[in-house]
Amino acid sequence: MRWTIKPKPDSEKIKALMVSLKVDEIVATLLLQRGVESYDTAKTFFRPSFDDLYNPFLMKDMDKAVERIEKAIANAENILVYGDYDVDGTTSVALMSSYLKTKTEHIATYIPDRYDEGYGVSYKGIDLAEDNDFSLIIALDCGIKAIDKVAYAKEKGIDFIICDHHRPGDKIPDAVAVLDPKRKDCDYPFKELCGCGVGFKLISALASKDGKKAEDLVEYLDLVATAIGADIVPIVDENRVLAYFGLQVINTNPRPGMKAIIAEVKKDELTITDVVFIIAPRINAAGRMKHGNHAVSLLTETDFNLAAEYAVDIDQYNTDRRETDKRITEEALIQIEKNNEIDRFTTAVYDENWHKGVIGIVASRLTETYYRPTLVFTKSGDKLAASARSVKGFDVYNALEACSDYIEQFGGHKYAAGLTVLPENYKAFKEKFEAVVKKSIDPKLLTPELKVDLEINLNQIDGKLWRILKQFAPFGPGNMTPVFMTQGIRDTGWGKCVGEDNKHLRFTATQSANEKIVCIGFGLGHKLDLIKDRKTFNAAYTIDENHWNGNISLQLKLKDIKA
Incomplete structure (x- = not known):
């Protein structure tokens, strides 16, 4: 390492903060490093408040989303709440469906199958919506690049509302509303919400029509805090407020599903780290090893005894996941050494038999071992699917964009992404990715900081x-x-x-x-x-x-x- x-902050600033807050030099220095420079900003930092949350209607298209949902409720339309199979996606679906069920009984949920449909909005999901008379789909933690699928749904008379936080492409889907703070034309003050956070802003906007405030929705924040921790978004600004109050819910009055997961944890008070390493892996394991529906069922169950039964199943999926990712990691390490690829700027490995549900975890483990931008591929239908992980300071999303000639589909963040390539393009893609990274990465980033x-x-x-x-x-x-x-x-x-x-x-x-x-x-x-x-x-x-x-x-x- x-x-x-x-860098140490300005000494005069340190002295001034020491006086105003009555703290020692160590505390004043740490606070200044975190952007806390006055009594007022310290108060915001140490005492998060719902008053620090922004008006949800500052987000572009929020008014359109609320209007369309209110119309659907008034007309007793069938609404399908659609989300990704990871923690952010399943918590988002649990949050949105739980809230909307307080307004209408015409609500159903849909999580795509990781293996059959892959990430994001699928044609299969839209066909199911048509077959069952759903006229509105609310997509959470996905959809920002689903241009063709939203158009396909529109042809069938199905409207879309998208709540996403991933980086948009050049074109925005032609949906009724597209809520994504990362849209270039969105002036929302905070850009780093997770998918569940965007979902919470939408239910906050809906609740405001009934005269309710964000603090009246505190029961949903155990889900939001879990998604914030699992999705590794910055815990600053709104995320800090949502995580702070969400942790309070987890520790005092969690929903039955959460309570069932943490029942075996011998700890007085759970931290965000516990959420990341205890709660999140279990929720994730359902989508990795079986189906994301199991996670949604657990998180929306109101009967604790039934939730406890679901939690036993989820715990078993997590045990299976641990064994599988350990085995695949060992096989990947052998493959890297055997192919003499230790000295490359990137790591890219492939085996058609590797479990698609754990390749993201394996990519993270390989990144920890060799500290290189890493891709782990497996077979998915007639294509190869991969999870990408990066090292601190290097934008793997931009690197993949530079290799887009060889990629069928990709999406994600600066440090984590997913992609598919055709088998015949694998070798060419692998070499192009190596060349792009070699040319653009600062060599010092290949040593952990x-x-x-x-x-x-x-x-x-x-x-x-x-x-x-x-x-x-x-x-x-x-x-x-x-x-x-x-x-x-x-x-x-x-x-x-x-x-x-x-x-x-x-x-x-x-x-x-x-x-x-x-x-x-x-x-x-x-x-x-x-x-x-x-x-x-x-x-x-x-x-x-x-x-x-x-x-x-x-x-x-x-x-x-x-x-």
């Missing part, structure tokens, strides 16, 4: 600092957990490797004679020699709480150590 220390917020001494870590740091949450892109660095520390002499295969490193650190603090470094077992014989070393870490046998103490979670 290459460590880079963030560890951004350090601040250098401190161990004796500055205490309960007061920890209590304030906890209030920086929820953490995520745009507001990551603060990373500190301390130089010249030593192990007290009892450091050792722990865990399965001795993968992890555990020791007690000291810097001067007085302070001692336990450190745990997950995956750092191979660095044991750096701390042996009371050698001094530098450590980068986050501050955390350790719960053991009823006792709570501070500990350091190591990011990296260096001689």
